[in-house]
Amino acid sequence: MGSAVPHLYNAGSATGVVMDVTHILDPLNDRQREAVTAPVGPALVLAGAGSGKTRVLVHRAAWLIEAEGVSPHGLLAVTFTNKAASEMRGRISELLGSSAGAAWIGTFHGLCHRLLRMHWQAAGLPQSFQILDSDDQQRLIKRVIRSLDADENRWVPREVQWFINNRKDEGLRAANLHPDDETEHEFKRIYAAYETTCDRAGVVDFAELLLRVQETLIRDPDLLGHYQRRFRHLLVDEFQDTNEIQYAWLKLLSGDGAQPFVVGDDDQSIYRWRGAKVENLQRFQRDFPNTRLVRLEQNYRSTGNILAAANGLITHNQGRLGKELWTEGSEGSPVHVFGGFDERDEAEFVVDKVKAWVDHGGRRDEIAVLYRSNAQSRVFEEMFINERIPYRVYGGLRFFERQEVKDALAYLRLVQSRDDDTSFERVVNVPTRGIGSRTVELIREYARDNATTLWRAAIALTGGDLSSRAANSVQAFLSQIEAMAVAVKGLPMHEQAEHVIAAAQLEAHYRSREKGERGEARVENLGELVNAARGFQYEEEGLTPMDAFLAHAALEAGEGQAAAWEDCVQMMTLHSAKGLEFPVVFICGLEDGLFPHQRTMTDPEGLEEERRLFYVGMTRAMRELYLCYAEQRRLHGMEAYSEPSRFLGEVPRELLEEVRPRMNVSRPVAMRYGGGGALAGDDAGTGLSLGQRVGHPKFGEGIVVTVEGHGAHARVQVNFEAEGSKWLVLQYANLEVL
């Protein structure tokens, strides 16, 4: 890697000063250096897992500033998560020995938010616009559906939300849609009504942040020109995860002059389901014809065997850009495979290995247990608790998403922006103050009929059509918010939060509603919220501290779990493991139907994404990788039997080592997960196929929904017309093919 001779560089034509850039180049290998020092111009770095992707980005930024004489002011670096953004900022400053201050470094959403705050007028937003998180968004959509008298059973809020966000991610407004059928028509109608409601209330959802910026820049060529001239250097992390609008946004900002430097890995694209377009990697090369392509394939993380196993697996995917990881390190141990009897057996195995690791002087936080879906964590948690092994589960409810925190925030938001319907609705009757569903319904109706917000509707109604009792309650609520606004004016933020929480009597509310620990925990969280407000540092200009804090709460929902002070086993889904590394990794629940997940197995693209997910999981491991499955597993309260994951059969067999092969398995080990497994729709030697109509002597007629296993051991799931869905062992079922 590094050389003893200092690297000198003629720093940018402007300065003519010769800089010592040793600290930037020394820690890099040849490929990384090639990427970092690429001539100013579009560049695409295909960075395999563990190949130093972040390092390249960070060093590129430093290189541009120190060697090319680029002002940090002209630098824009984009990531997907707040964590990645702050890491990048920190590392760049560290490398520069000074702050990267003027550079814009942040998430797509964070940067767009910043632009909207600066140019709220151009964007057509109220100055105090508020941000909806997905929970707020879903509630609002639900309300919109009701207000349209659409059938809630047919138009499921979740699905509508999905639809709207997908359209926005594609850059499409309701007005841009041309529905072909009734369903699409209705979606469009709801979308349009949702847009109107958001505009009226001055609220913006996540996807809107991007779309609104995009539209504003297109509408205002001066503004666009300004930013195009300013940001000549764009750095993008995790490029394979960009969606349509993010790509369009980058391209727009690039204009003719900017030099995007993007880093990504098509093999780690695991977010297609939420709109990410791997194709953007190829599109980039087409759209920026002189793109310099650099591949980073040297891996600094895993042993040779682990890499070979991962490489072997991923070759089963079609249409890859092509990349093969290698290492100068040792081969290490083989990849261990464990087949448990059931999920408890699987968990016990992990427990044993954890204990052994710790007994040999290892730390628990060097171990990660990865699984496909969150529900799988339970067995491990129970087992870890029994065995007194500290653990930490990632994911789950985040601080700013907690009910009590959101209630308090809603008060603060109302104080800030009276028209925020989402917040109004949330707290009109929390704590209960005699404003029942009937009254709220009247307010909604009035708001809808008069095209106004709930707040204004409430004001209008107190002087009119409400019963005197209801009118009094509503009036009391309105006055209370106004009083809060007055009382809070000019106070430091944490005192504002304190005041609002006290005035709304939220503590008493939670204490009385949930006795004992749960209620107490909520009260504590309210205290934490005050602390968060106290410690909040804001640097954005042109925005009140409170607006900044509220935006922060929405954009950065906080940690999933309290920070682990103890040395804990790390547990998380494969998705959340991306970007992390651990000496010891367990990938659990490797069974067909669970991983690859049932719902992806019928779709070849979905299956490839699952395979990439497995690849991501494997490449998290530095030294020891355990692949585990269970033959039988309790799922949704029912016992289910399944075959080991087809992916196991795609890992070169010579790299695998069976741990404690089960004695009662008659098939030879090599046959257990051979040859890629049966594809869905295959009859797997049972003579039955999915969708087949069958008759049963007792249950009548039905349709085969699932086929598992082979020959006489096979089990089928049949959806009977009369009896519903049943699992049957083929050997005894006496099914008649119809």
Added chain:
DNA sequence: GGTCACTCTATTTTT
């Protein structure tokens, strides 16, 4: 307006 019992459903997740 609050409680209880019943039904329904059941990836992955950041912002």
Added chain:
DNA sequence: TAGAGTGACC
């Protein structure tokens, strides 16, 4: 199995 959501009832 468990959690959310709903509707009936007090």
